[in-house]
Amino acid sequence: MAKRSLMAKGLTASTPMTGDMHEGPPLVAFDFDGTLTVRDSFTAFLKWRASPARHALGMIRLFPAATAYVFDRNRGKIKAAAVREFLRGVSLEQLEREARAFAQSQAPRLFRPDALAVWRRWRAKGAKLVIVTASPDVIVAPFARGLGADVLIGSRLALDLNDRINGALLGPNCRGPEKVIRLREQFGDDMSLAAAYGDTSGDHEMLAIAHEKGYRIFRGKPG
Numbered sequence: 001m002a003k004r005s006l007m008a009k010g011l012t013a014s015t016p017m018t019g020d021m022h023e024g025p026p027l028v029a030f031d032f033d034g035t036l037t038v039r040d041s042f043t044a045f046l047k048w049r050a051s052p053a054r055h056a057l058g059m060i061r062l063f064p065a066a067t068a069y070v071f072d073r074n075r076g077k078i079k080a081a082a083v084r085e086f087l088r089g090v091s092l093e094q095l096e097r098e099a100r101a102f103a104q105s106q107a108p109r110l111f112r113p114d115a116l117a118v119w120r121r122w123r124a125k126g127a128k129l130v131i132v133t134a135s136p137d138v139i140v141a142p143f144a145r146g147l148g149a150d151v152l153i154g155s156r157l158a159l160d161l162n163d164r165i166n167g168a169l170l171g172p173n174c175r176g177p178e179k180v181i182r183l184r185e186q187f188g189d190d191m192s193l194a195a196a197y198g199d200t201s202g203d204h205e206m207l208a209i210a211h212e213k214g215y216r217i218f219r220g221k222p223g
Contacts, residue, residue: 025128028127028129029179030130030131030197031131031199031206036131037115041135041140042079045102076172089164090165095139096141128151132206133155137153155173156169180206197215
């Protein structure tokens, strides 16, 4: 249901681009957190929307999940735990409203100027620009719209029958091999990336299928 909501807002490609990259506009994929931005947008959002006391309490409650992560290295599990702690029961409508307010107030503090310059360079070339992120798509959507992204691919939050966050992810965490799976679901198995940009091991598979591989090339800080 959250995915349908984002599709209705124009963040999903209407026509998949398949075949050779030269048959249509170049397809370029950007990771979001740490690549286009200087820090993780989801954790920043959770801290932004909570009072200091509530955030501190939530972090204490997440200690068992953080401890488990040391052993299993499962980012999806710890992310789902954070969703349960901070967002369970919140309506999708409220979350979308809060995400818009967060993006409006925090974008100048988050975006890397050199990453935005490369984004604009590809836009000037007529590229189809895709954000592929492990952060929840509903949180990143306002940033994606502000950038004029053609497609947003992110982790999805599960909803209950009343369109409230039920505290789980809908499907796998969008990281590592899942990024390539989701790109191929969107654009076809024979899609070709003209370029991809990322900053962590969770981007390696996406970078591996790109003609131009930009790994940790952005260092700019917000002015």
